Amino acid sequence: MSKDAIVTYQTRIEPHPALQAYATLHNLVEHKIYAQLLAGKKSNEFKSTFLTQYGITGRQFTAALINLEGKISSVKALGKNHVQETKLRIKDYTRRVEREQNPFKRHNLSRRLSSLKLRHQRLTEQTKSI
Numbered sequence: 001m002s003k004d005a006i007v008t009y010q011t012r013i014e015p016h017p018a019l020q021a022y023a024t025l026h027n028l029v030e031h032k033i034y035a036q037l038l039a040g041k042k043s044n045e046f047k048s049t050f051l052t053q054y055g056i057t058g059r060q061f062t063a064a065l066i067n068l069e070g071k072i073s074s075v076k077a078l079g080k081n082h083v084q085e086t087k088l089r090i091k092d093y094t095r096r097v098e099r100e101q102n103p104f105k106r107h108n109l110s111r112r113l114s115s116l117k118l119r120h121q122r123l124t125e126q127t128k129s130i
Contacts, residue, residue, distance in 0.1 A: 029054055029064045037068075079127035086120040 029050065036046050043065055050061055093113040100106040 025054065025056070026060070026064055026067075029056060029061065030068050033061075033065055033068055076127065079123065083120065083123045083127060086116060086123055090116050090120060 032050065032054075033043070033046075037043070047058070047061055050056065051058060056064075090113065093109060093116060097106060097109045097113055100109055
């Protein structure tokens, strides 16, 4: 091998069964917490039940709750961005439809515009429900 040769190594780590089991439990608890929050309950109303039912500590419950709250806030922020982005695209397509002279191209642009408006409507409804 020459002095300047670059060698790359790859290591594949087999997941430990205990870590896999914990990750599965953590995800299950997160899903169940989400279901309870959607039902309108506060986390302190079902925390003690979860601790005994799933055999977790208070810290584990809190970690799952904080992780879930982070995911929810991320989805909300992304939803707002998608709504704004779709609004801009609607504005752009509206201008393009108005300027287009070719009837075939104008028709295609109109179709895309109408699908964008439907998408905008769905995104707006989704962001309100989260």
